[in-house]
Every structure is written in structure tokens, then in C-alpha cells.
Amino acid sequence: MRTVTFGVACSLDGFIAREHHGVDWLHWSDDVSAIMKDFWKTIDTVVMGRKTYEVALGMGTGAYPGVRNYVFSRTLKDVGEGTELVREDAADFVRRLKEEPGKGICVMGGGELARSLFEGAVVDEVGVNIHPVLLGTGIPLFPPTSRQTDLELAECRTLDGGCVYALYRVKR
Amino acid sequence: MRTVTFGVACSLDGFIAREHHGVDWLHWSDDVSAIMKDFWKTIDTVVMGRKTYEVALGMGTGAYPGVRNYVFSRTLKDVGEGTELVREDAADFVRRLKEEPGKGICVMGGGELARSLFEGAVVDEVGVNIHPVLLGTGIPLFPPTSRQTDLELAECRTLDGGCVYALYRVKR
Numbered sequence: 001m002r003t004v005t006f007g008v009a010c011s012l013d014g015f016i017a018r019e020h021h022g023v024d025w026l027h028w029s030d031d032v033s034a035i036m037k038d039f040w041k042t043i044d045t046v047v048m049g050r051k052t053y054e055v056a057l058g059m060g061t062g063a064y065p066g067v068r069n070y071v072f073s074r075t076l077k078d079v080g081e082g083t084e085l086v087r088e089d090a091a092d093f094v095r096r097l098k099e100e101p102g103k104g105i106c107v108m109g110g111g112e113l114a115r116s117l118f119e120g121a122v123v124d125e126v127g128v129n130i131h132p133v134l135l136g137t138g139i140p141l142f143p144p145t146s147r148q149t150d151l152e153l154a155e156c157r158t159l160d161g162g163c164v165y166a167l168y169r170v171k172r
Numbered sequence: 173m174r175t176v177t178f179g180v181a182c183s184l185d186g187f188i189a190r191e192h193h194g195v196d197w198l199h200w201s202d203d204v205s206a207i208m209k210d211f212w213k214t215i216d217t218v219v220m221g222r223k224t225y226e227v228a229l230g231m232g233t234g235a236y237p238g239v240r241n242y243v244f245s246r247t248l249k250d251v252g253e254g255t256e257l258v259r260e261d262a263a264d265f266v267r268r269l270k271e272e273p274g275k276g277i278c279v280m281g282g283g284e285l286a287r288s289l290f291e292g293a294v295v296d297e298v299g300v301n302i303h304p305v306l307l308g309t310g311i312p313l314f315p316p317t318s319r320q321t322d323l324e325l326a327e328c329r330t331l332d333g334g335c336v337y338a339l340y341r342v343k344r
Binding site for chain 1: 184185186197290298300302304305306307308309312313314316317318319320321322323324325328330334335336338340
């Protein structure tokens with residue numbers, strides 16, 4: 001079965017962006033590059049929600065190169081080249097995707113899609129890069145979910161800039 | 173100047189308790205005992221908000237032994253033996269306390285008091301014990317604050333049970 005990984009950078013108080021989506025506080029480093037590069041080798045599929053797609057679109061085509069890109073939306077009419085639009089329930093779709101042959105699946109962004117996938121219990125790994133800042137307000141790592149997810153710490157280390165990287169496996 | 177430390181255990185999604193204050197998910201270990209024991213030697217004062225005081229009261233006298241205990245409340249009429257009631261602004265009071273001779277000051281609990289003290293910029297250290305669980309909902313580490321607090325990572329290590337302990341100094 002393919003592994004579904006939700007990876008995200010957040011502030012110590014659990015925000016993935018400021019109120020108006022600002023991520024100026026994110027610290028990019030060679031450490032982060034190395035983790036991303038290694039991780040990228042293990043996946044062949046990216047799934048994202050509409051909002052994340054629109055942010056990605058603002059920076060280029062919206063499609064990540066070299067992988068299959070799926071965008072979940074009930075309102076979008078069309079998506080750009082290299083991207084496939086999915087209208088069905090995200091958890092159902094990803095659950096089926098996991099059964100197909102292939103490499104890992106990466107959940108991009110946070111918010112609504114992450115909530116659906118955690119509530120549907122299809123996420124296998126959670127990786128966080130906790131930044132040394134209390135933003136005070138912002139967009140939370142997850143909107144409130146009705147389901148508790150128990151985790152097991154797989155790895156934890158300090159990155160450049162005082163960031164803490166922790167990788168967890170979801171307990172079933 | 174005395175050091176003001178805010179220390180707390182939280183879930184990976186940034187909650188310090190479930191909706192109805194449940195902390196059944198907290199993992200106690202010899203690691204945590206050792207950190208608490210070392211920390212306790214460095215302080216002589218505990219400050220807490222009304223809600224934290226009432227929880228502490230439910231478990232005994234509400235006063236921590238061997239230290240000076242202050243409870244901030246505008247509604248309480250009286251507090252028990254070993255505890256002093258403070259009606260003035262919490263940040264102003266703690267700012268003055270810091271100027272007096274003495275050992276460290278510990279901020280107990282989270283929520284409203286922590287918010288006031290971060291907004292008043294009187295907190296010097298933040299220690300978190302991040303538990304390997306996504307609670308989904310609960311009482312957040314902090315209610316939304318208008319002020320950003322930049323931190324510097326001082327220490328990070330893994331504790332028993334897959335907990336991640338991180339200590340930060342507040343940047344001025």
C-alpha cells in the first residue's frame with residue numbers, strides 16, 4: 001500500500017500562514033532543501049485542495065513537475081495542464097489511490113483537504129517543520145476535526161534557524 | 173532581572189486540553205519528572221490565572237509548595253492559604269515582580285493569562301512538551317494574540333513516549 005504523507009511548516013502556535021496567507025516568516029535552508037529532495041524521490045503523486053492549487057497557480061502552472069497532480073474541488077470548472085480535477089470525496093479518492101501500484105502520495109497545503117483526509121483516516125505520515133515563532137493569529141494547521149489521530153514519533157531533529165523537524169507515523 | 177518561563181504540554185495540533193479540559197492524553201514519564209525537578213530549583217514564584225487556580229484547587233490547596241503563589245482574577249473574592257490574589261493588570265504586575273530580587277517566575281497554565289503576558293512582552297522563555305497526538309479540537313495553547321513573538325531555540329530533545337521537548341528564549 002502506498003504511503004500518504006502530510007508535510008507542513010508551522011509556527012510553534014500551530015499556524016501554517018498569517019491571516020492573509022503570508023508566509024514571510026518561513027525559514028528556507030539547505031536542511032529543508034535536503035529533506036524535500038529526499039522526500040521527493042519517494043513520491044509520484046501530489047494531492048491538493050483548491051486554495052493550495054490557486055496559490056501554486058500564482059507561482060506557475062499549478063502542477064508540480066515529474067509527479068501526477070490532483071486538485072480537489074467542487075467549484076472549479078477546469079484546471080491547467082499537468083493537473084487533474086477531482087470532484088468526488090477526497091478521502092474516498094485517496095483511499096482508492098493508495099490501493100493502486102505506485103510510490104508515495106504527498107498532501108500539499110493544510111486546511112480543509114488535510115481535515116478530510118485525517119477524518120477519513122487515510123494519512124499515514126505527518127511531517128512538521130516547527131518554526132521558532134508565535135504568530136499569534138493565522139491559518140491553523142488544521143480546522144477543528146472530530147477525530148483524534150494518535151501518532152508515533154519516527155524522527156526528530158533540529159534544523160537551521162532553530163526549526164524543529166519531527167516526523168510521525170499515524171497509529172491505526 | 174528574573175526570568176519568566178511559560179511551560180506547557182500540548183498536542184501536535186497545539187491544544188493544551190480537550191474541549192472540556194480533559195488531559196487524559198498527557199504522558200507522564202521519568203523524563204518529564206527530571207525536567208520539572210531541575211526547573212523547580214530555578215524558581216521561587218508561580219503565577220496563574222483563575223481557571224488554572226481552580227483546577228489546582230480541585231487537586232488540593234491550589235498553592236504550590238515552597239514557592240510564592242499569585243492568582244490573577246478580577247472576580248474571585250478570596251483565595252486559599254498560601255496564595256495571593258492579584259487584581260491589577262497581570263503584565264504590569266509581573267513586569268514589576270521581575271525587577272525585584274529573587275529566582276525565576278513560572279507561568280502556570282495557558283490561555284488568557286499567557287496571552288496577557290505575551291502581549292505585555294514579559295515572558296522570557298517558552299518550554300513546550302509536544303505530545304504525539306492530533307486532538308482535533310480543544311483548548312488552544314494561546315487564544316489569538318495581536319502580537320508576534322519571535323523565539324530562539326535553546327534546546328530540543330525527544331522524551332519518553334515520543335514527546336518532543338523544546339525550550340525557547342524570547343527574542344527582544
